Amino acid sequence: MAQKEAIIFDLFETLITEFVDGSRKVSRASRDYGNLIGLSNSEFQQQWNERQEMRMNRGFPTYRAVMMDILEKNDLPYVEHVIEALYQERIHEKKVPFMNINTDVIDLLKQLKREPVKLGVISNCTEEEVQGWAECPLADNFDEVIFSYQVGCAKPDAAIYELACSRLGVNPKHCMFVGDGGSNELAGARSAGMDAYQAAWYVPDFISSKISGFPRLTKPNELYEQFLDKQ
Ligand SMILES: [Mg+2]
Incomplete structure (x- = not known):
């Protein structure tokens, strides 16, 4: 089994969440x-x-x-x-969502920071969606952060995974990718050569159960266990 040198995270519904009690309340203010x-x-x-x-x-x-x-x-x-x-x-x-980070996610990142592994983010997003990023407690943990609107390509396009690997200086084979699965990102990561994991800790079951074929992680800590298994 190849040792893992980098872990790349999706942002929305993986590191942060817009769901409150099973519905997407945070971003759906009612307006006419x-x-x-x-x-x-x-x-x-x-x-x-x-x-x-x-x-x-x-x-x-x-x-x-x-x-x-x-x-x-x-x-x-x-x-x-x-x-x-x-x-x-x-x-x-x-x-x-950037102001209320789940402590399990913070703990996971702290654990990973003690390991010899690089950490990255690939997010499909627009400029106005990630203005909270720089100030949030997650930002300092990552070696590379790729926002699709800045680079002009988005998941599941192979180019965005390749760009992340090249910036991190790793071979995709030595990369783990974790995301809730939006935008077909898990299949894209696998096609790019990475091991892909489904983050099922934020999204409600009725959404996460639509995705299959990828190891399903129900708590952030399970990613750490998967990482240790690969070492
Ligand atoms: Mg997502």
């Missing part, structure tokens, strides 16, 4: 998009989701660019102060 921009909440959500990939890989470089595209395609006016207010609200909401 119909009133604000002229699209019903469900229409807006659909249009937002359709642009998921391009929001992550810098196809849309900013929140404003996504909103401009949605409004333009729907023949709706772009009202600067409305979009600016939505942007600021989104920054504020997205900062919340």
Whole structure:
């Protein structure tokens, strides 16, 4: 069994969580998009989701660019102060999970920091989603942090895993990847040559049970045990 020289973490629902009591309360403040921009909440959500990939890989470089595209395609006016207010609200909401880090995750990172292993993060995210990162207690623990919006590619694209390995100076074969499985990231990590593990400690069972074929970890500490097994 190959010894592991690096562990790469997903961010959302792996290191931090937006779920509260089984639903995604933190980031879903109720607002009336119909009133604000002229699209019903469900229409807006659909249009937002359709642009998921391009929001992550810098196809849309900013929140404003996504909103401009949605409004333009729907023949709706772009009202600067409305979009600016939505942007600021989104920054504020997205900062919340960075302020409440699970102590089991902190303990895991402390344990790993005592081992001869490099730690990395690969996150599919946009600029306004990770403004809480730099100030949060997780940030100092990692040797490399890759945010998809900064590098212009996103999981499960092989390029983003390769970039992480090259920055960490490790062969993917000597890498463990752990994530809740969003964006098909576990299959992507495996295709890139890594051992992939499913982080099932944050997401509710009805979501995590949709993913199979990867060792399922129900507590952060189980990752440490898996790491020790490989040494
Ligand atoms: Mg995730």
